[in-house]
Amino acid sequence: MVTNITSLGRSGLSxxxxxxxxxxxxxxxxxxxxxxxxxxxxxxxxxxxxxxxQTWMRVFxxxxxxxxxxxxxxxxxxxxxxxxxxxxxxVGAQIAIILAIFVFLIWGIQVLWGA
Amino acid sequence: MSMxxxxxxxxxxxxxxxxxxxEYRVDTQGRDLMVLNVLEMLxxxxxxxxxxxxxxxxxxxxxxxxxxGKNGLACVTxxxxxxxxxxxxxxxxxxxxxxxxxxxxxxxxxxxxxxxxPYLQNDEPTPAIERLQSPEExxxxxxxxxxxxxxxxSTACPSFWWNPERFVGPAGLLQAxxxxxxxxxxxxxxxxxxxEDPFSVFRCRGIMNCVAVCPKGLNPTRAIGKIRDMLxxxxx
Numbered sequence: 001m002v003t004n005i006t007s008l009g010r011s012g013l014s015x016x017x018x019x020x021x022x023x024x025x026x027x028x029x030x031x032x033x034x035x036x037x038x039x040x041x042x043x044x045x046x047x048x049x050x051x052x053x054q055t056w057m058r059v060f061x062x063x064x065x066x067x068x069x070x071x072x073x074x075x076x077x078x079x080x081x082x083x084x085x086x087x088x089x090x091v092g093a094q095i096a097i098i099l100a101i102f103v104f105l106i107w108g109i110q111v112l113w114g115a
Numbered sequence: 116m117s118m119x120x121x122x123x124x125x126x127x128x129x130x131x132x133x134x135x136x137x138e139y140r141v142d143t144q145g146r147d148l149m150v151l152n153v154l155e156m157l158x159x160x161x162x163x164x165x166x167x168x169x170x171x172x173x174x175x176x177x178x179x180x181x182x183x184g185k186n187g188l189a190c191v192t193x194x195x196x197x198x199x200x201x202x203x204x205x206x207x208x209x210x211x212x213x214x215x216x217x218x219x220x221x222x223x224x225x226x227x228x229x230x231x232x233p234y235l236q237n238d239e240p241t242p243a244i245e246r247l248q249s250p251e252e253x254x255x256x257x258x259x260x261x262x263x264x265x266x267x268x269s270t271a272c273p274s275f276w277w278n279p280e281r282f283v284g285p286a287g288l289l290q291a292x293x294x295x296x297x298x299x300x301x302x303x304x305x306x307x308x309x310x311e312d313p314f315s316v317f318r319c320r321g322i323m324n325c326v327a328v329c330p331k332g333l334n335p336t337r338a339i340g341k342i343r344d345m346l347x348x349x350x351x
Contacts, residue, residue: 004313012317013346078318082277 004081006094008073015074022067029064058112065108069101119143119198121153123164124206126213134213136204143194150182150189150197150205154217166217173330176265180217181206186267186328208270210279223279224266224286230309231283231291236302252298259293259338261331262286268325268335274318281314285325285335288316292338295345307342307349316342 009015040047051057076097084090119141126134139161141153151171158164166189169175173191180189183197183204197203211219237246269275269284283291291310294300310316316339325335 007313011311012313012315013311013343013350015313016317016343017347017351078313081314082274 006091006098007077008070018070019074022071025063025067026071029060029067032060052112061112062109065105065112069105073098073101118201119153119194120202121157122202122204123157123216124213125164125216127163127165127215128213147193147195150180150192150194150203151178153194153203154178154189154205165215174263176263179208179265179267179270179330181209186271188265188267188330191330208266210270210276211266219266219270221266224264224269224284227269227279227283227287228264228290230315231287231294232302232306233290233294235294235297235300236305237299238301246299248298255296255298256293258333259289259296262289262293262333263331265330267328267330268333271324271328273322273324274320278314278318282318283310283315285319285339288319288342289333289335289338291316292342295342303345304349307346310342311346311350316346 004010007015009018036051037043052061077094080090080093080097084093121139121141122136123139124134125131125137139157141156143153149171151168154164154166154168158166166180167177168190169177171178171190173188176188178189179186182189182192183199183202185197186208187197189205194203205217207213207217207219211221211223214220264286266286268289269286272285274282275284291306295303295306300306319336319339321336321339323336326333326337329335
């Protein structure tokens with residue numbers, strides 16, 4: 001068996017399932033946001049802020065952020081294992097990607113609950 | 116316009132510092148020959164030209180090569196199927212090390228085939244007669260057992276090009292499913308546990324190059340999907 005320590009789920013099956021579930025969540029979130037913007041022309045700050053003040057929207061948004069983080073980790077990890085053949089370059093890129101994803105996720109949480 | 120222009124990848128590692136394309140002209144007399152016939156005509160004139168061939172009827176799988184950009188068996192591919200603008204470009208199967216001219220080193224391909232343990236495993240007591248299958252059980256092997264291991268599919272697969280040491284490749288996975296689907300094989304769990312990592316099966320991105328090039332009309336992508344279904348059913 002081929003092992004790997006920097007993939008998200010440490011298993012191809014788990015990564016594969018996470019990738020598909022997160023894709024569905026991201027698609028639903030994107031559809032919702034696009035539809036909301038279409039149905040609210042001339043959107044002002046109070047309405048937009050009011051939407052994100054509701055708990056369900058914060059949960060939905062955080063779910064989308066977590067999905068995006070997992071989706072990006074799995075996707076970019078795959079790209080690095082395809083194209084970066086030098087171990088130091090590959091591990092360096094993977095660490096940079098994982099750190100960036102972590103920072104963006106925490107930042108996203110702060111934005112969601114900080115307003 | 117019966118003189119066909121043929122461009123062939125040439126490389127002899129003992130004398131050439133780098134591969135090069137050699138141009139030939141072949142008089143087909145207007146006949147729709149197989150690509151292998153053209154190679155044999157050239158070989159009669161230029162005996163240094165190296166390629167593999169054996170049965171010349173699409174059974175042995177020796178003469179897999181890249182013809183005008185698409186992998187296939189030279190013996191069962193007619194000029195009318197591949198030649199465009201009277202030009203034929205022949206290259207070795209992509210992604211494998213070249214031994215000489217159109218002959219590639221199939222070592223990695225066979226290593227991946229070996230990894231899936233391509234033989235029936237059964238730990239039950241040996242019966243006095245054959246291990247019988249119902250017609251329905253036997254039907255599940257159709258579309259799987261016909262593979263001749265020509266490597267046209269695996270060498271058309273970018274996932275195999277980038278990770279030939281870790282991704283089993285379409286040919287190996289078709290055979291992996293051939294034994295997973297066999298009612299007489301009892302090593303299903305062991306076979307599945309060898310395949311759940313991020314590379315062996317899951318590096319398949321489903322682009323179906325394998326299906327497009329298989330000279331036997333088989334569908335490795337479908338077999339890979341069935342393996343994923345079995346892994347998912349087993350682990351959830």
